[in-house]
Amino acid sequence: MSINAEEISVTASVREIAKRKRSEEAMQEALNSSRTQLKELADTHLAQMEEGRQIAESALRESEEKYRLLLDGIQNYAIFMMDPQGQILSWNAGAERIKGYSADQIIGRNFACFFPPEDIQLGRPEEVLRITAARGRHEEQGMRVRQDGSRFLANLVFTALHDSAGNLRGFSEFSHDLSESKASEVRYRGLLEAAPDAMVVVNVAGEIVLLNVQAEKQFGYSRHELIGQKVKNIIPEGFAERIIADGTRSAAEALAQQIGTGIELIGRRKDGSQFPIELMLSPLDSSEGILVTAAIRDISVRKAAETHLAQMEGRYRGLLEAAPDAMVVVNVAGEIVLLNVRAEKEFGYSRNELIGQKVKNIIPEGFAERIIADGARSAAEALAQQIGTGIELSGRRKNGSEFPIELMLSPLQSAEGILVTAAIRDISVRQKSDEHLARTVGELKRSNDELQQFAYVSSHDLQEPLRMVASYTQLLAKRYKGQLDSDADEFIAFAVDGCNRMQGLIQDLLAYSRAGTNGKVFSEVSAEDALQQALTNLRITIEQSGAVVSHDALPALRTDETQLTQVFQNLIGNAIKYRSAQAPRVHVSATNSVGNEWIFSVSDNGLGIAPQYFERIFVLFQRLHGRNEFEGTGIGLAICKKVLERLGGRIWVESQPEKGSTFYFALPERDEKS
Ligand code: ADP
Numbered sequence: 103m104s105i106n107a108e109e110i111s112v113t114a115s116v117r118e119i120a121k122r123k124r125s126e127e128a129m130q131e132a133l134n135s136s137r138t139q140l141k142e143l144a145d146t147h148l149a150q151m152e153e154g155r156q157i158a159e160s161a162l163r164e165s166e167e168k169y170r171l172l173l174d175g176i177q178n179y180a181i182f183m184m185d186p187q188g189q190i191l192s193w194n195a196g197a198e199r200i201k202g203y204s205a206d207q208i209i210g211r212n213f214a215c216f217f218p219p220e221d222i223q224l225g226r227p228e229e230v231l232r233i234t235a236a237r238g239r240h241e242e243q244g245m246r247v248r249q250d251g252s253r254f255l256a257n258l259v260f261t262a263l264h265d266s267a268g269n270l271r272g273f274s275e276f277s278h279d280l281s282e283s284k285a286s287e288v289r290y291r292g293l294l295e296a297a298p299d300a301m302v303v304v305n306v307a308g309e310i311v312l313l314n315v316q317a318e319k320q321f322g323y324s325r326h327e328l329i330g331q332k333v334k335n336i337i338p339e340g341f342a343e344r345i346i347a348d349g350t351r352s353a354a355e356a357l358a359q360q361i362g363t364g365i366e367l368i369g370r371r372k373d374g375s376q377f378p379i380e381l382m383l384s385p386l387d388s389s390e391g392i393l394v395t396a397a398i399r400d401i402s403v404r405k406a407a408e409t410h411l412a413q414m415e416g417r418y419r420g421l422l423e424a425a426p427d428a429m430v431v432v433n434v435a436g437e438i439v440l441l442n443v444r445a446e447k448e449f450g451y452s453r454n455e456l457i458g459q460k461v462k463n464i465i466p467e468g469f470a471e472r473i474i475a476d477g478a479r480s481a482a483e484a485l486a487q488q489i490g491t492g493i494e495l496s497g498r499r500k501n502g503s504e505f506p507i508e509l510m511l512s513p514l515q516s517a518e519g520i521l522v523t524a525a526i527r528d529i530s531v532r533q534k535s536d537e538h539l540a541r542t543v544g545e546l547k548r549s550n551d552e553l554q555q556f557a558y559v560s561s562h563d564l565q566e567p568l569r570m571v572a573s574y575t576q577l578l579a580k581r582y583k584g585q586l587d588s589d590a591d592e593f594i595a596f597a598v599d600g601c602n603r604m605q606g607l608i609q610d611l612l613a614y615s616r617a618g619t620n621g622k623v624f625s626e627v628s629a630e631d632a633l634q635q636a637l638t639n640l641r642i643t644i645e646q647s648g649a650v651v652s653h654d655a656l657p658a659l660r661t662d663e664t665q666l667t668q669v670f671q672n673l674i675g676n677a678i679k680y681r682s683a684q685a686p687r688v689h690v691s692a693t694n695s696v697g698n699e700w701i702f703s704v705s706d707n708g709l710g711i712a713p714q715y716f717e718r719i720f721v722l723f724q725r726l727h728g729r730n731e732f733e734g735t736g737i738g739l740a741i742c743k744k745v746l747e748r749l750g751g752r753i754w755v756e757s758q759p760e761k762g763s764t765f766y767f768a769l770p771e772r773d774e775k776s
Contacts, residue, residue: 178278183263185272188213188231200256200279202249213275216246218253218330234260234273243280245309245330253330255280255311280311300398303386304333308342311393320400322372333396340367341381341396369398378405427510428526432461434519436470448528450500461524468495469509469524497526505530558615561608568608572601603729610737614722617665617744624772627663629656629702633690635663636670640678649678653690657700660772665745669753670704672738673765677706679732682760698771699751705764711757720753742767 180197184190190213193205201208201216214227221227221244234240239261246256258277265271294301300317302310310328318325321336328335334342344365369379382397422429422442428449431440438456446453449464456463462470472493497507508529514521575597583591633653637644644651651674670690677688684707692702711719711726718724720743725736739753746753750770757763 180277181274182208182213183272183274184213186231186235186270188227188273191272196278200248200254200277201246207249218245218247221245230260231273234262235270238262243305246277247330248326250326252326255305255309255330294395297397299382300400302328302333302336302396302398304341304394304396306392306394308333310336317398320371320398321369327372336370337367337379337381337398338370340365344383366401369400377402425525428528430456430461430464430524430526431514432469432522432524434522436461438464439521445526448499448526449497455500464498465495465507465509465526466498468493472511494529497528506533554615557611561611561615564608565605565612568601568604572598572605575601606733607735607737610735610741613668614737614741614744617668617741617748623662623664624660625663626658627661627666628658629666629692629700632663632666633670635667636674639667639671640675643675643678647678647681647686649681649686649688651688651690654692656690656692656702657694659700659769661749661769665749666769669742669745669767672742673704673767676738676765677704677708677763679734680727680763681706681708682762694771699768700771701766701768703764703766705762707762710759710761710763711755712759713757716755716757719755 177196177199179194180200181194182190182197183192190208190211193203193208197208198204212227214222217227226244230240230242239259241257241259243255243257245253246258247253256277257280258275261274261276262270263272263274294303294312294314297314297316300320301314302317303312305311310331310333313325313328318328321328323336332342365381365383367379367381368376370376378401380399380401382399384395384397386393386395419440419442422431422440425442425444428445428447429442430438430445433439438459438461441453441456446456449456451464460470493509493511495507495509496504498504506529508527510525510527512523512525514523575594579594579598582594630653633656637651643649674688674690678686687707689705690702691705692700694700715726719726720739722740723736724740725734727734743753746767746769750772751768753765753767755763755765
């Protein structure tokens with residue numbers, strides 16, 4: 103073979119190789135360019151993707167922000183999300199405000215921390231999640247605990263959150279504090295605070311949902327300590343039982359039985375001390391079901407007063423019952439607080455009918471007015487004016503009949519203020535006897551006047567014929583003395599003597615009856631002048647007896663001068679007449695050491711008088727001595743007694759037989775008008 107062939111084949115191979123090389127280069131070039139193209143394409147795509155992601159991301163952020171802002175804007179609701187186990191994932195501003203935790207403090211913790219410990223023990227948080235997971239949504243009302251430990255009643259809505267594949271991804275909680283934020287409740291709270299009593303609002307579970315400042319004060323807790331607590335903590339018995347439904351009745355029924363009635367129970371303060379309270383319940387239909395508003399009044403003061411009254415009653419009852427009169431004790435409002443059996447009898451009521459009644463029912467007029475204060479004076483003053491004085495009023499029995507009574511009031515300081523004890527005496531008998539007495543006195547006076555008139559008229563009219571008898575017997579005595587026989591002389595002497603005595607008697611009788619009828623002429627009288635006048639009238643007697651009459655300084659006083667002279671004259675005359683063997687000595691004196699009267703004395707050294715006659719000698723015609731011993735009619739001292747009594751005075755004697763007598767008489771000191 104030829105080179106040519108070889109050459110041809112080499113040439114062909116070289117060509118082939120060059121061709122292959124060229125195609126390889128072209129391929130490489132194409133590859134390179136397509137790689138570049140691809141890279142460019144990829145880069146563009148990537149850039150586009152990045153841009154899209156960024157746009158998507160910012161959109162997402164924006165919507166998340168909007169969502170967060172939206173949630174935070176809801177201040178009245180706590181809103182948060184948690185994972186299927188209850189771990190908290192998000193937290194809004196409302197949640198922070200209501201529950202007290204900041205987002206930093208709470209995110210990552212379990213929502214069980216919002217439950218009260220007793221609920222945690224019962225497994226309530228897990229139960230809530232279980233129920234929500236099963237039902238998709240769960241709503242409840244319950245107590246929740248804030249970060250500071252305080253409790254509040256909350257309304258809560260739980261929702262289960264699922265992904266698109268339907269797997270449970272977590273939960274959300276929407277909740278709000280029931281004790282706040284509703285306009286009606288704000289108003290209601292205003293009302294609560296305005297109430298004078300402590301007020302708590304309790305739900306049918308017996309938990310406190312609302313309370314006022316007075317309740318805080320009365321029980322010594324702060325609001326946060328009480329909200330959510332069982333009401334049993336402050337009212338251990340009798341309240342919760344009343345509002346909680348039991349097997350046989352609903353809460354509404356249980357409540358209906360209690361509404362409005364004042365229930366007396368015991369309250370317990372934070373410090374453990376107890377005090378008596380009175381409860382008034384009223385139901386409140388709210389969006390959260392029936393709530394019960396309880397007005398709680400501290401009745402320790404009233405209770406103490408009641409015990410005090412009971413004690414006092416015990417103490418005074420014995421006293422009251424021992425009293426002989428009907429007794430009632432009345433307060434300043436005029437209500438009867440106590441009475442005794444006699445009061446029941448007198449007025450015809452039973453005790454229970456009278457206690458608490460107005461005293462006006464039994465003493466219609468004049469009593470209540472006396473003890474009730476009016477504008478111008480206090481009860482105490484009103485009373486002070488009446489105490490002890492016997493006030494005559496009318497009592498009224500249950501049957502309507504009235505009878506005259508006399509009241510004696512006395513005040514009684516007690517814990518309840520001033521009480522008035524009134525002793526009530528039925529004076530119908532006394533009034534009758536008073537009337538009887540007045541009648542008798544009237545009759546007596548009339549008959550006495552008649553008698554005086556008779557004595558005066560008869561003694562006056564007797565004088566005339568007596569004077570005739572006397573003058574003719576005296577004429578007989580004068581003309582025929584010694585001319586008849588001695589018997590006749592004696593008889594005539596007897597007749598003359600009898601006439602003289604009769605004249606004396608009649609004159610004294612006239613003086614006696616005049617002592618009663620002469621009008622009182624009171625003037626300023628010097629007792630000394632009256633005495634001098636009496637001594638002048640007695641001049642002959644004094645001279646004949648050799649009597650010595652002395653006297654102290656005597657006062658001037660308003661009286662009847664003639665009658666005072668008459669008294670002196672009678673007493674001094676007697677002092678001289680009833681003298682002993684010694685020369686008569688008479689002394690007159692006066693003192694006003696006791697009270698407002700003058701006491702005069704006339705003392706002598708005469709015969710004296712035995713004590714048993716001290717009264718009798720002042721009676722008309724009573725004499726201790728016979729006519730043979732001493733002349734007299736037995737009228738002188740009776741006249742003195744009568745005169746002095748008319749002048750408002752009196753007379754008496756002190757004496758010892760053989761030692762002498764002192765006659766005393768008293769006369770009142772009068773002022774100008776009397
Ligand atoms: P009369 O002196 O007229 O008997 P009185 O009424 O004056 O009546 O006195 C009554 C009686 O009292 C007298 O009878 C006398 O017995 C007694 N009597 C009165 N004054 C005295 C006196 N001073 N001393 C003793 N007896 C007296």
